[in-house]
Amino acid sequence: MSRGRIARWMLEETGEPYETVLVDWTDKPTALLAANPLGKVPTIEHDGHVVSEAAAICAYCAEAFPAAGLAPTAAERAPYLRWMFFTAGPLEAAMMDKALGAEVPAAKRGMVGYGSFAEAVDTLEHAVSRAPYVAGDRFTAADVYVGSAVGWFTQFGMLDKRPAFTDYLARLWNRPAWVRAREIDDALMPAA
Incomplete structure (x- = not known):
């Protein structure tokens, strides 16, 4: 665990x-x-x-x-890096702040990398719904990381089970390696 x-x-x-x-x-x-x-x-x-x-x-x-x-092609590199590091940085910070009960005052949201919790979740939803995988039409290493986060956060109720998240996880959880x-x-x- x-x-x-x-x-x-x-x-x-x-x-x-x-x-x-x-x-x-x-x-x-x-x-x-x-x-x-x-x-x-x-x-x-x-x-x-x-x-x-x-x-x-x-x-x-x-x-x-x-x-x-599993590495990105030249065309996949930007979304691959963007969404992997968004998940590792701003999204995880938003999730941990929520789990710890930390409230970021509206006037201080510019100081945290995620703005508000709702904005971070909406951004993640955009990332997993714009294409079958976060870098495009093909599974990459970014999906291992982003998919693990989506799975973990939904499993523990930190992330709502929005259709975009459950559809994305369904694509990932059918992989033999997973x-x-x-x-x-x-x-x-x-x-x-």
């Missing part, structure tokens, strides 16, 4: 082999802290490079494994 699920889905989309290291939140391993002093999951190591932050992992893997076809990733992660969950 962490952002590690995003990295798992992205790695499954690449079709490349990978090793998973599970982390006990109460006793973070020295190797994780050496790679990422914040001790955050997900953190990946590839070819001697450390990459953390789920959006960065998605973008990195798309470029590192070009045969998977199904595999979910099954792997669900199997790792402790029995309730």
